[in-house]
Amino acid sequence: MQTRARRILLGFAAIFAVGALAIFLGLFEHSVVSPATDQPMTSAEMAALVSRGRYLTAAADCAACHNASGGAPWAGGQAFALPFGILYSTNISPDPETGIGGWSRADFQHAMRDGIGKSGRHLFPAMPYVSYRQMSEGDVDAIYAFLMTRQPIHTATPADSFPLPYIRQTMTFWNLVNLPDRGFIADASKSPEWNHGRYLVDALGHCGECHTPRDITMGMIASRYLRGAVIEDVDAPDITLAGLARLGFDRDSLVQFMRAGLGPQGVMTFSMHDVVQHSTRYLTQADAEAMAAYLIGNPPAQTVQPAALTSQADGDMTAGRTTYVAVCAGCHGVDGEGIPHIAPAMRTNATLRLPTAHNLLLVLTQGLPEHAFPDGEHFQAMPGFSNLLSAQQIADLVTYLRKSWGGQPRL
Numbered sequence: 001m002q003t004r005a006r007r008i009l010l011g012f013a014a015i016f017a018v019g020a021l022a023i024f025l026g027l028f029e030h031s032v033v034s035p036a037t038d039q040p041m042t043s044a045e046m047a048a049l050v051s052r053g054r055y056l057t058a059a060a061d062c063a064a065c066h067n068a069s070g071g072a073p074w075a076g077g078q079a080f081a082l083p084f085g086i087l088y089s090t091n092i093s094p095d096p097e098t099g100i101g102g103w104s105r106a107d108f109q110h111a112m113r114d115g116i117g118k119s120g121r122h123l124f125p126a127m128p129y130v131s132y133r134q135m136s137e138g139d140v141d142a143i144y145a146f147l148m149t150r151q152p153i154h155t156a157t158p159a160d161s162f163p164l165p166y167i168r169q170t171m172t173f174w175n176l177v178n179l180p181d182r183g184f185i186a187d188a189s190k191s192p193e194w195n196h197g198r199y200l201v202d203a204l205g206h207c208g209e210c211h212t213p214r215d216i217t218m219g220m221i222a223s224r225y226l227r228g229a230v231i232e233d234v235d236a237p238d239i240t241l242a243g244l245a246r247l248g249f250d251r252d253s254l255v256q257f258m259r260a261g262l263g264p265q266g267v268m269t270f271s272m273h274d275v276v277q278h279s280t281r282y283l284t285q286a287d288a289e290a291m292a293a294y295l296i297g298n299p300p301a302q303t304v305q306p307a308a309l310t311s312q313a314d315g316d317m318t319a320g321r322t323t324y325v326a327v328c329a330g331c332h333g334v335d336g337e338g339i340p341h342i343a344p345a346m347r348t349n350a351t352l353r354l355p356t357a358h359n360l361l362l363v364l365t366q367g368l369p370e371h372a373f374p375d376g377e378h379f380q381a382m383p384g385f386s387n388l389l390s391a392q393q394i395a396d397l398v399t400y401l402r403k404s405w406g407g408q409p410r411l
């Protein structure tokens, strides 16, 4: 009896081991790239795609990660801290040795949409291929054509610092769980504008990479799509219809905010400022409108009401108001109306309307760096107040701001 149980157990273990090996070797991987891309494009075909490729490269925000600050454009080298080591974004300039100069059209397609680079090297999802998987083959071709016209930069990507040699290959397990089987599928029940907006949000803009929370494997949780996540210790808010309405957006103000980076809702800050600066500012009016039509509805502008504001002056608000007038009003205006070229409005500011005071506290304690905005507006840095105000003063101030203008209860 004992031997029989042992045999059954061994049998299961063997099946399990064979299954795991098959996954590891990538036998369950499913490519969304068509064999047609094995055929290289002619130089005339490539040339015709360059200007569209430039636009798509901006809309997909490749620069955010592949232009290291201070480094040459497209030369990569930006560091990403993963739990088991440091990963660097790669050189994607067309240098034949250190960049993608020697990459075929198909190599590039597989990297962008399957997460598998040249010679079968698995990429880590710090490169947002889970989102780019939804990009159309034609759009990926256009980006390839554009990048191949860039100045080749001869800079080797720093080697990653992973302790185990086969760790990249284990991404086959991760992909099995987290990489969707198929690319973008249009929803026939919705308008072409809505579908185009979804494509811009999900495939190109990869908004979910920061705004959708992740599970324990670090995959995006589909059921909590765009419902808000923490990215580099900053709350990236809920940008579903309900979330955006709560922050005070309607369709038109969202279009303006995505292109200008500022509006009555305040300014884009932290990593979102970079998204505007490298990417969404370049969207055409029609594309920004499609994005907003998808995110906030089409045409529901009148039905979206900002969160109700309460402005009663409670007794416990006096201390906060006093600090505001003494310390903040000089830049943000006595009634929080903002001062052009000095500081954004507080009264209508989305930061005060977030469900938690986390981002507000970050700004108050650490301040913000100097920021330029696409329409020429330029704000000086905002100082941090952690040394100037006591914890009690900050708490009272936060309560005052959120309660008087943010429609929120106490801290």
Ligand code: HEC
Pocket (backbone or CB within 6 Å): 057, 060, 061, 062, 063, 064, 065, 066, 080, 087, 088, 089, 090, 091, 092, 100, 108, 111, 112, 117, 118, 121, 122, 123, 124, 125, 126, 127, 128, 132, 143
């Ligand atoms: C959020 C950051 C991020 C964005 C945005 C991003 N990448 Fe990457 N990319 C990376 C990182 C990090 C790597 C390295 C991944 C690895 O080595 O596992 C990478 C790798 C690559 C590779 C593989 C290169 C090689 O040598 O294996 C290509 C090609 C690439 N990216 C192209 C692009 C293009 C084109 C875009 C825009 C459409 C883009 N990336 C946007 C972070 C990013």
Ligand code: HEC
Pocket (backbone or CB within 6 Å): 200, 201, 205, 206, 207, 208, 209, 210, 211, 231, 234, 235, 236, 237, 239, 247, 265, 266, 267, 268, 269, 270, 271, 272, 273, 275, 280, 350, 351
């Ligand atoms: C690299 C991460 C990242 C990506 C990608 C990203 N966001 Fe954000 N987003 C943030 C963070 C962090 C914040 C919070 C900072 C702030 O409010 O300005 C934010 C805030 C916002 C806000 C609220 C603005 C405000 O001032 O409260 C909107 C609207 C928004 N994002 C929309 C988008 C859309 C649409 C996309 C895709 C095109 C996108 N984001 C892509 C990180 C990101």
Ligand code: HEC
Pocket (backbone or CB within 6 Å): 265, 266, 267, 268, 269, 324, 327, 328, 329, 330, 331, 332, 342, 343, 344, 349, 350, 351, 360, 363, 364, 368, 369, 370, 371, 372, 379, 380, 381, 382, 383, 385, 397, 401
């Ligand atoms: C010296 C002028 C100055 C003072 C004083 C100042 N701020 Fe600011 N504040 C700014 C500027 C400029 C910005 C926008 C920075 C940027 O471009 O990102 C800003 C941004 C903010 C933001 C983020 C707004 C957004 O749209 O995301 C908040 C919240 C804020 N300030 C609150 C305060 C509070 C509360 C005080 C008082 C303790 C204060 N500020 C004092 C200049 C100031």
